[in-house]
Amino acid sequence: MQAILDFIPIIVFFAVYRLYGIYPATVALIVAMVALIAYQWFRHGTVSKMLLFSGAAAIVLGGITLFLRDPIFIQWKASIVYWVTAIAFLASQFVGGKNLTERMLGAAFEGEGSPPWGLFNILWVISFAGLGATNLYVAYHFDEATWVNFKVFGSMGWLVATILLQIAWIWLWLRVSSRPQQPADDAR
Numbered sequence: 001m002q003a004i005l006d007f008i009p010i011i012v013f014f015a016v017y018r019l020y021g022i023y024p025a026t027v028a029l030i031v032a033m034v035a036l037i038a039y040q041w042f043r044h045g046t047v048s049k050m051l052l053f054s055g056a057a058a059i060v061l062g063g064i065t066l067f068l069r070d071p072i073f074i075q076w077k078a079s080i081v082y083w084v085t086a087i088a089f090l091a092s093q094f095v096g097g098k099n100l101t102e103r104m105l106g107a108a109f110e111g112e113g114s115p116p117w118g119l120f121n122i123l124w125v126i127s128f129a130g131l132g133a134t135n136l137y138v139a140y141h142f143d144e145a146t147w148v149n150f151k152v153f154g155s156m157g158w159l160v161a162t163i164l165l166q167i168a169w170i171w172l173w174l175r176v177s178s179r180p181q182q183p184a185d186d187a188r
Contacts, residue, residue: 005040006051009033009058014152022071022144026062029074033058054081075139078151082132089124100124105170115173120166127162131155 009032017025033055040047057077065074092099098106101124102117109115138150 005036009036010152014148017148022074022148023066023069025148026065026071026074029058030062050085053084057081071144072139075147075151076136078155079132079135079139082128082135086125086128086132089121089128093118093121115170115177120169123162123166123169127158131158134158 009029012032013025013029016028037047037051037055040051057080058074061073061077061080065071089100092103099117099121101121102115105120106117135147135151135155138154139147142150
């Protein structure tokens with residue numbers, strides 16, 4: 001349910017952009033982020049750090065976009081959030097006993113041996129770093145409408161592709177790691 005709620009601000013942004021343009025869409029994004037943060041706070045008594053960071057970035061960069069009447073700042077928001085996420089995944093390799101990927105998926109693999117969590121985690125680092133760079137490439141090299149379409153559909157497709165790649169990699173690892181080990185031939 002929370003994953004669906006997390007998409008509401010981007011859906012609101014997209015719908016308002018299509019009807020009224022970038023500046024009303026930016027206002028709508030800010031309002032939707034504040035509403036989602038408030039909902040999470042009242043419903044659960046806590047708000048995820050990622051949502052707080054994303055909301056703060058929307059408020060600050062959206063506010064600058066509105067004040068200066070320059071959409072580049074709201075376009076930068078996605079890249080900043082993606083890059084901070086990449087840094088969080090990368091830093092998790094060195095802080096604590098488990099990286100973020102293992103924290104999210106580890107319980108599903110108890111009794112399956114030791115998956116290569118570091119490699120699985122690096123996939124997310126590369127994906128989020130690449131998505132942030134691609135977002136800026138599209139923002140600077142294409143028109144605003146193309147950027148909005150990329151932000152809504154391209155980035156979502158990118159993340160779904162990363163999830164599918166992660167699933168395929170885990171499936172392959174499970175297949176290979178569950179094979180019986182062949183004893184080495186002794187040279188006599």
